[in-house]
Amino acid sequence: MFLNLEPLYSSIVENIKERVSKLPKPPKLAAVTCQPDLSTLSYLRSQEKQAKRLGIEFAVYEALKASDLKLLLPKLSSDDTVNGIFLTHPLPSDISELEAVSLISPEKDVEGRHPINLGNIMYDNPIFPPCTAEAVLRIIKYVTNPAGKTITIVGRSVTVGKPLSMLLLQKGVDATVTVCHSRTKNLAEITRNSEIVVVAIGKAKALGKEYFSPGALVIDVGINVENNEIFGDVDPSVAEICDLTPVPGGVGRITTLVLMEHTVKAAEMARKY
Ligand SMILES: NC(=O)C1=CN([C@@H]2O[C@H](COP(=O)(O)OP(=O)(O)OC[C@H]3O[C@@H](n4cnc5c(N)ncnc54)[C@H](OP(=O)(O)O)[C@@H]3O)[C@@H](O)[C@H]2O)C=CC1
Numbered sequence: 001m002f003l004n005l006e007p008l009y010s011s012i013v014e015n016i017k018e019r020v021s022k023l024p025k026p027p028k029l030a031a032v033t034c035q036p037d038l039s040t041l042s043y044l045r046s047q048e049k050q051a052k053r054l055g056i057e058f059a060v061y062e063a064l065k066a067s068d069l070k071l072l073l074p075k076l077s078s079d080d081t082v083n084g085i086f087l088t089h090p091l092p093s094d095i096s097e098l099e100a101v102s103l104i105s106p107e108k109d110v111e112g113r114h115p116i117n118l119g120n121i122m123y124d125n126p127i128f129p130p131c132t133a134e135a136v137l138r139i140i141k142y143v144t145n146p147a148g149k150t151i152t153i154v155g156r157s158v159t160v161g162k163p164l165s166m167l168l169l170q171k172g173v174d175a176t177v178t179v180c181h182s183r184t185k186n187l188a189e190i191t192r193n194s195e196i197v198v199v200a201i202g203k204a205k206a207l208g209k210e211y212f213s214p215g216a217l218v219i220d221v222g223i224n225v226e227n228n229e230i231f232g233d234v235d236p237s238v239a240e241i242c243d244l245t246p247v248p249g250g251v252g253r254i255t256t257l258v259l260m261e262h263t264v265k266a267a268e269m270a271r272k273y
């Protein structure tokens, strides 16, 4: 069946609204876009909608070339009116992701892609974990206790697969994690033997029922836009045999809320110093 994430969603919204009301002024999120692809445009739409609803200021800045980013990111990092900075995929071809995210001050890296924020996860001390990885962890914890469970992640990106594997290995989360990718042999055999499967590959409806054991928890991270419709990476028919997160209305919405929550946290941290 399709999982109903409304109660989780509402509890995060209420927590954010309460924390925003305690701030002296609305926190501000700056989204820096380069050449946004369709799934990024879906993300920006979601951010704009959520920010308005939560009383968070949201501004979009365009940077088409590396030289624009090299000016804009340090400027936003030192701008006291900006609390969070979000840099969309894909980047201009003349700058690497590592070089670009390193231009954002870690305290404003609300997306959690700066090496310092990714490194903190290794020490079980996540300040800003990557939003999608954190959203998936929150959903898993909302549905079940991950301790000791076999969890297979399909995808090893810096945004999702890799950080999520580390979040699941933290002391106190204690899942048993397998990470698969495009070079994995016998993928279906591995995923069928997992109690929980997270799919983040970027291929619409790529995984059907044959990849999952009945009753498994399946978290569909995929956001694939085709003819103005959004599809996940998992075929919707999987909901007939497993507990499946919906797309849209699943991981995407929680990811956007986590980004907003990180922006509030950055504003709260900025007040302390
Ligand atoms: N809902 C949300 O909040 C978010 C959704 N997304 C969505 O999640 C999806 C993945 O995003 P992202 O992680 O950035 O994607 P990337 O393209 O960076 O990574 C895709 C990963 O999937 C692996 N892969 C691709 N095809 C297969 C296959 N057939 N079998 C096994 N593994 C495969 C790749 O393997 P290899 O490493 O070998 O190339 C790679 O590791 C996209 O649809 C994206 O839009 C992304 C971020 C947030």
Ligand SMILES: Nc1nc(=O)c2c([nH]1)NC[C@@H]1CN(c3ccc(C(=O)N[C@@H](CCC(=O)O)C(=O)O)cc3)C=[N+]21
Pocket (backbone or CB within 6 Å): 039, 040, 041, 042, 043, 045, 046, 087, 088, 089, 090, 111, 131, 132, 159, 223, 230, 247, 248, 249, 250, 251, 252, 253, 254, 255, 256
């Ligand atoms: N630096 C970076 N980080 C990302 O996390 C990232 C990215 N770039 N590029 C693109 C992918 C995709 N992604 C989405 C997240 C939420 C929704 C989302 O909230 N979608 C709503 C629908 C919103 C709408 O289209 O109206 C939903 O799924 O319910 C969509 C897309 C994040 N990504």
